[in-house]
Amino acid sequence: xxxxxxxxxxxxxxxxxxxxxxxxxxxxxxxxxxxxxxxxxxxxxxxxxxxxxxxxxxxxxxxxxxxxxxxxxxxxxxxxxxxxxxxxxxxxxxxxxxxxxxxxxxxxxxxxxxxxxxxxxxxxxxxxxxxxxxxxxxxxxxxxxxxxxxxxxxxxxxxxxxxxxxxxxxxxxxxxxxxxxxxxxxxx
Numbered sequence: 001x002x003x004x005x006x007x008x009x010x011x012x013x014x015x016x017x018x019x020x021x022x023x024x025x026x027x028x029x030x031x032x033x034x035x036x037x038x039x040x041x042x043x044x045x046x047x048x049x050x051x052x053x054x055x056x057x058x059x060x061x062x063x064x065x066x067x068x069x070x071x072x073x074x075x076x077x078x079x080x081x082x083x084x085x086x087x088x089x090x091x092x093x094x095x096x097x098x099x100x101x102x103x104x105x106x107x108x109x110x111x112x113x114x115x116x117x118x119x120x121x122x123x124x125x126x127x128x129x130x131x132x133x134x135x136x137x138x139x140x141x142x143x144x145x146x147x148x149x150x151x152x153x154x155x156x157x158x159x160x161x162x163x164x165x166x167x168x169x170x171x172x173x174x175x176x177x178x179x180x181x182x183x184x185x186x187x188x
Contacts, residue, residue, distance in 0.1 A: 012045075016053065031063075034071070048096065052103070066096030066115070073101045076109040076127065085115050102137070104154060111146075124152050138176065138184040151176070151184045159184070 002015050008025040016035030021027070023041045030047030033039070037055045044062040045051075052071035057063070061075055064083040069075065083096045097116030101107065105119045108127035119125060119135045126142025135141050138159070140150040151159040153170040161168045161178055167187075169175045175187045 040077075058109075064096070067099045067101075069101045070103040070105075072104040074106040075101075076107055076111065078110050079107045080110075080112045082113070083115050105135075106156070108142075122152065122154050124156065136183060138186075151178075154186070 002017065003020040004010055005021060005023045007023045008021050010021060010027045011029040012027045012031040012033065014032040016033060016037065018036040019033055021039045025039050025043045027045045028047045031045045031049045033051045034053035034055065036053055037051055039057050040059045042060050043057050046063060046065045048065035049063045050068045052069060052073065054071055055069050055073045057075045058077040060078040062081065064081055066083045067081055081099060083099065084093060085097065099113060099116060100118045102119060102121040104122040107125045108129065110128045111125045111131065113131045117131050117134055119131065120137035120139060123135045123137060123139045123141065125131060125135065125146060129142045129146040130144040131141070132145040135146070136148065138151045139148045140152050141148050153159055153172060153174055155170060155172040157170050157172065159168040159170060159176055166178050167175065176184050177187045178184050
């Protein structure tokens with residue numbers, strides 16, 4: 001069952017089962033929203049937006065054309081997505097840059113993402129960060145502009161690659177490897 005608050009304006013017919021849409025949300029007709037999502041108060045979702053399953057969008061977030069949020073993404077309160085690299089009043093783009101937040105990534109409150117960036121799988125963007133370029137999988141980024149300050153597990157715990165080792169394990173049991181270029185991947 002889909003739950004839609006009576007004050008929400010929902011034009012889209014593509015909303016998955018179990019999704020909850022709260023007060024004062026506006027979802028345009030072309031938006032596609034997966035199963036078991038939670039769209040909190042005062043959110044706006046444009047036509048060319050795709051949300052995977054189990055996505056949480058906290059209060060005060062606008063999702064603009066060109067955005068895709070994959071399964072399990074968390075978007076904190078008042079996160080800002082922009083979709084026009086050189087905006088001018090009255091000028092409309094034929095196509096918007098594609099911004100993508102990959103599976104399991106989390107965006108902290110008040111983060112800002114510029115058009116066309118990709119946030120990698122299970123990455124964590126700190127509150128108030130300004131994301132100006134792609135964020136690697138499992139990375140912890142924060143600052144303005146956002147920079148990599150470490151790596152995180154799927155469970156959000158900090159990964160420790162001690163003494164320059166190429167492997168790390170988490171207390172949750174997951175294991176990770178870091179390649180020569182610094183990219184982190186889950187091994188088991």
